[in-house]
Amino acid sequence: MKVNPNLKYDQEHEWIRVEGKEAVIGISDYAQDQLSDIVYVELPEVGDTFEKGDVLAVVESVKAASDVYMPVDGQILEVNTRLEDSPELVNQDPYGEAWFVRISLDDPSQVDAMMDAAAYESYLEGLEE
Amino acid sequence: MDYVPHTEADREAMLAAVGVEQVADLFDPVPAAYRFPELALPDPLSEMELMGLLQAMSEENLDTNHFPSFLGAGAYHHYVPRIVDAVISRNEFYTAYTPYQPEISQGTLQATFEYQSMICALTGMEVSNASHYDGATATAEGVIMALNATRGKRRKVILSPTLHPEYRAVVRTYLQGMEIEIVGDEVTGLDVAALESTTRRLVDLVDKDTACLVVQMPSFLGQIEDLAGVADRVHAAGAMLVVVTNPVALGLLKPPGEYGADIVAGEGQALGNGLNYGGPYLGFFACLKKDVRKMAGRLVGQTVDTEGQRGFVLTLSTREQHIRRERATSNICTNQALMALAMATHMAALGPTGIRKLAELCYHKAHYAAEQIATLDGYQVVNSAPFFHEFVVRCPHPVKDVNEYLLEEWGILGGYDLGRHYPALENHMLVCVTEVVAREEIDALVTALDEAGAEVVR
Numbered sequence: 001m002k003v004n005p006n007l008k009y010d011q012e013h014e015w016i017r018v019e020g021k022e023a024v025i026g027i028s029d030y031a032q033d034q035l036s037d038i039v040y041v042e043l044p045e046v047g048d049t050f051e052k053g054d055v056l057a058v059v060e061s062v063k064a065a066s067d068v069y070m071p072v073d074g075q076i077l078e079v080n081t082r083l084e085d086s087p088e089l090v091n092q093d094p095y096g097e098a099w100f101v102r103i104s105l106d107d108p109s110q111v112d113a114m115m116d117a118a119a120y121e122s123y124l125e126g127l128e129e
Numbered sequence: 130m131d132y133v134p135h136t137e138a139d140r141e142a143m144l145a146a147v148g149v150e151q152v153a154d155l156f157d158p159v160p161a162a163y164r165f166p167e168l169a170l171p172d173p174l175s176e177m178e179l180m181g182l183l184q185a186m187s188e189e190n191l192d193t194n195h196f197p198s199f200l201g202a203g204a205y206h207h208y209v210p211r212i213v214d215a216v217i218s219r220n221e222f223y224t225a226y227t228p229y230q231p232e233i234s235q236g237t238l239q240a241t242f243e244y245q246s247m248i249c250a251l252t253g254m255e256v257s258n259a260s261h262y263d264g265a266t267a268t269a270e271g272v273i274m275a276l277n278a279t280r281g282k283r284r285k286v287i288l289s290p291t292l293h294p295e296y297r298a299v300v301r302t303y304l305q306g307m308e309i310e311i312v313g314d315e316v317t318g319l320d321v322a323a324l325e326s327t328t329r330r331l332v333d334l335v336d337k338d339t340a341c342l343v344v345q346m347p348s349f350l351g352q353i354e355d356l357a358g359v360a361d362r363v364h365a366a367g368a369m370l371v372v373v374t375n376p377v378a379l380g381l382l383k384p385p386g387e388y389g390a391d392i393v394a395g396e397g398q399a400l401g402n403g404l405n406y407g408g409p410y411l412g413f414f415a416c417l418k419k420d421v422r423k424m425a426g427r428l429v430g431q432t433v434d435t436e437g438q439r440g441f442v443l444t445l446s447t448r449e450q451h452i453r454r455e456r457a458t459s460n461i462c463t464n465q466a467l468m469a470l471a472m473a474t475h476m477a478a479l480g481p482t483g484i485r486k487l488a489e490l491c492y493h494k495a496h497y498a499a500e501q502i503a504t505l506d507g508y509q510v511v512n513s514a515p516f517f518h519e520f521v522v523r524c525p526h527p528v529k530d531v532n533e534y535l536l537e538e539w540g541i542l543g544g545y546d547l548g549r550h551y552p553a554l555e556n557h558m559l560v561c562v563t564e565v566v567a568r569e570e571i572d573a574l575v576t577a578l579d580e581a582g583a584e585v586v587r
Binding site for chain 2: 045
């Protein structure tokens with residue numbers, strides 16, 4: 001399972017990449033692998049505001065529908081509309097093409113508290129035991 | 130597929146797991162007196178005696194095969210061609226359910242696919258699901274879908290007062306507890322003229338908090354309203370237009386998809402299904418492709434297998450049960466497969482020109498009846514808007530009394546008492562005429578109404 005070294009992660013398998021006062025959010029390679037073939041992604045609308053832990057999106061695979069949680073507080077600036085027509089991108093390129101949303105960060109310190117790649121890798125190892 | 134029951138060992142393992150010795154112990158919480166109550170049942174009958182008893186009971190009914198009926202109001206008596214029974218009685222089809230391993234039943238899926246395709250052609254929509262329970266629940270699913278398609282942010286639903294009163298009640302039942310504001314269908318004081326122009330008034334209620342406007346076409350009062358421009362007004366506010374319609378009328382009327390409907394729902398009983406004492410019926414449901422993920426129910430699709438051969442699959446497969454579960458936008462995954470097959474068979478037997486001819490027959494017979502009734506003293510045909518196969522007649526006496534006279538003196542089943550739902554329409558009868566009613570029977574109704582006008586004493 002790939003873990004992108006340049007991202008931060010949370011225990012629900014979301015990743016976040018900070019770009020100034022903004023951030024991009026997606027789900028990890030582990031998450032897409034667990035879900036198997038993804039057939040639909042339900043995204044929020046631009047302008048929606050969420051608190052950490054709110055349901056941000058729903059990912060539907062051939063096996064299950066799973067919530068994607070907001071890892072930090074913020075407002076939606078942009079959603080990746082390509083996922084609506086090509087949900088398989090989440091399986092193919094979870095850290096790149098298949099980003100979910102771009103947000104404005106309310107509190108950048110919330111990102112600092114998230115796991116870095118090394119911590120996330122050992123978290124995954126713990127899950128597999 | 131074989132039925133494999135639990136073995137004795139299975140049962141013992143399960144009993145041990147829950148910590149009881151025998152199945153009867155599971156019923157201990159029910160007080161003993163209620164566990165096996167004495168039922169005051171009559172002595173058993175032989176099959177022959179029983180059939181005689183049931184035959185005698187059924188002959189007490191006044192059925193539409195023996196009494197001409199002018200009763201519609203959502204349930205319509207049409208001729209069901211013999212081929213419908215011949216097809217649906219095949220044992221490959223004769224079940225009410227989509228099989229739980231659907232792809233093994235290619236014929237069932239193909240039939241549903243054809244049903245969906247014909248519903249799309251009739252309504253002018255892009256997608257049809259495999260059906261709902263009835264017109265009322267299909268309408269309620271349309272409202273729920275509109276609420277979900279607008280992401281639950283819009284909390285207002287506008288219902289037309291000329292949407293079937295029972296459908297409005299079912300929508301309210303479905304929405305209870307969801308804190309949705311339902312407006313528009315207050316009927317107190319509304320006469321026929323007010324009801325005929327109701328959609329113009331309702332469009333003014335559409336705002337940024339409105340999820341959908343639901344109208345019925347032809348309306349519950351039978352009228353054909355000009356809905357041109359309505360969809361644009363609704364869409365301009367970001368809301369959806371739900372059109373509830375009658376599939377037979379669509380043989381003659383413009384498909385709702387052509388005037389901007391986002392969702393088309395309705396009762397499919399009129400095609401291929403008898404009156405059946407009010408059920409089983411089927412609700413048809415169609416929408417646009419962009420909203421298909423918000424649609425309840427099942428969707429059968431056509432595809433090709435690994436060898437390139439045509440095949441049918443559940444394209445949106447039992448998602449509520451297996452995949453979305455508590456995240457589903459509706460928990461309805463049952464469809465009325467057998468009733469939908471009956472409707473599809475009737476539609477296929479008629480073809481596009483046949484459905485048009487059927488609609489024309491209903492239209493012309495109803496208009497002949499209205500013209501005749503309008504000449505009677507004491508009666509008035511109140512509609513000013515064009516109507517399809519139902520129209521409103523103001524009677525000189527309460528509808529109940531008139532209907533009693535028609536039935537007792539003439540053996541005619543009269544129309545629907547609109548005063549039951551519209552206070553301003555006391556003494557107003559909704560008269561329905563379909564192709565099964567003969568001209569002589571219409572003439573008999575006219576004579577009978579004339580007599581009733583003179584004879585009925587309050």
